[in-house]
Amino acid sequence: MKQSVSGETIFALSSGRLPAGVAIIRLSGPKTRFVIETICGKLPAPRVAALRTFVDCDGNPIDRGLVIYFPAPSSFTGEECGEFHLHGGKAVADAMITCMYSFEGCRMAEAGEFTKRAYENGKFDLTVAEGLADLIAAETEGQRRLALHIASGAQASLYSGWRQELIRARALIEAELDFADEADVPGSVSDQVWTDLSELGQRISKHVADGKRGVLVRDGFRVVIVGEPNAGKSSLLNALAGSDVAIVSDEPGTTRDLIEIKLDLGGLPVLVTDTAGLRDTEGKVERIGINRARERAAAADLVVALVDLSNAAADFPGDVDNAAVLRVGTKFDLNPAYKRDDCDLVISVRDNDGLEALLAIFAKRAAEAAGNLSDPLPTRRRHLELLAVTSHELEMAVRQDNAPLEVRAEFLRRASFALGRITGHVDVEDILDVVFSQFCIGK
Known part of the structure; x- marks a missing residue:
């Protein structure tokens, strides 16, 4: 040790x-x-x-x-x-x-x-250390479960196994390069590894794709509320928060910046963001807020588009660049006889009607997006970046079947090097301070 x-x-x-x-x-x-x-x-x-x-x-x-x-x-x-x-x-x-x-x-x-x-004394690798940091910072049951899974070494075991597969493949290829003239070494010993490496590449690519699930559990399922001015966005946010976190007024354009609350739904963090009312405006500050609203909506996991049911002339915003949109009619108490066929749900903040159903939708969508929390999901940008490098180098090695064997072996060396940096087995001095500065004093 x-x-x-x-x-x-x-x-x-x-x-x-x-x-x-x-x-x-x-x-x-x-x-x-x-x-x-x-x-x-x-x-x-x-x-x-x-x-x-x-x-x-x-x-x-x-x-x-x-x-x-x-x-x-x-x-x-x-x-x-x-x-x-x-x-x-x-x-x-x-x-x-x-x-x-x-x-x-x-x-x-x-x-x-x-x-x-x-870590320096070999008690565990960097992924376990990062899992411990996440466990300390966990605020929801889902975050706790995922962090404990990683801190228990599941991620370390997965990455170490992949790295051993790469090292074994490199050994077979380098054996062919070094001993091609020996009678007891088959001339095509490396041919057997490419199918296995192709399958390994598919597993790593799927793991990278699953990174969105890990980031969601760690950072939160993002819900963005959009709508025309006075559609009830701030009133809805206050009702979900249980306090007056946003200003509510009949004056259009009251909300000009993003206001965010965090909910714990089904053990998962759900971030709900109130945005500026979407409309054409000459106001410079309000226009900046509207642009931010559109940008946040485009990056959201779910957009809640509101329409004021008390105003027959009101409509849903038509310029939301996101396929995951939930259409919600608000102020149902002011005009209960008014019907719209394009609403997925109608609510009344004043009567507290429909809010439980709305939260249930948030929880269901978040759980579906998070998937199985027993999987060793990548949760950090550092992991995802190095896994992407690993996947790319591996793909280059597998696909360039006309390239010299020495070149393909170099791609595999770079892939195993990138994978080793995740766990801390190779050349990680530049990231140690970043990783451990996230802990509190005394840990």
Whole structure:
């Protein structure tokens, strides 16, 4: 196992904002044992919580709580680790942190540094580290399930398996290049690999296509509300949010910028955006808002187009560049006798009529778009970009069957290199700081 080159011992409050019932201070590094023995008087048995009185370097008591010791390499980071469980008062935690600063070679950890050390010590790869970051940031059940699946190593196992297939194919091809003159090496040993590589390319391409599902679960199913001025867009957004997040007025053009709320529907994040009313206008600011509305609608997973049923002259906006459009009639309470055959649903925000049906449609569409959350979906742009490179290089190797074998072998080398960068097996120094800076202090 690769060991961290750092000689420093790091520590941090790992239990979140104070005051709290319990404050947990974590430490990792070569001085862990010495720090624990100095503060507690005696090292506890490995991985057993022991009740101790904590004292500073001058022997003054700090608190009484639990201490746990994790010897290397059987710890989260692969180094010697420890945890102090104190009462969660701010003054108590500050006193313990001040005490730990007094030890030479000990310092406060940077964001994500515990996880970074675990990666550097070979405890897991980058995809697992990113899954842990997503698990910490998860706000919905769907995000939790997908992040836990990735943090458990499903994505790492998938990518490592693909990389091994590429390495094996390269070995067979290079064997033909290097030993073509040997009597015991068939002259066309590489021919058997191209069919397998073609099938591998199809699997990777499908995985890249599934990336939209992963991004949806991580970032949210995007719903955009559009319509003419006074169609009821802001009233609908406020009703969905349960608060007045948007200004509601009879004056046309009140909403000029995008206003967004986040809902948790069926365990999936759903982002609902209110937009400027679509109309011809001379106002410069309102026109900018209308252009933004059209752009957001074009990129949405679902567009909710509104029409005011109380106004017989009103109509749905006709310039929405999106095939996924739900047509909704609003203000049904003002004109219940008025019928339109082109409405998928009618609602009344005032009477709270039709809103549950609308939310049920959002939840159903989001669930259909997310699909099976047990799949190891790519959730990050970094993954998708490197997978796209892998797929392209693999396709070049397979399709250029008239190219010299050396050229096709080079395409495969580049494909396996790109795949290795996802898991962190090759040349990832330039992305490590970006990945681990997303963690909170103490993780």
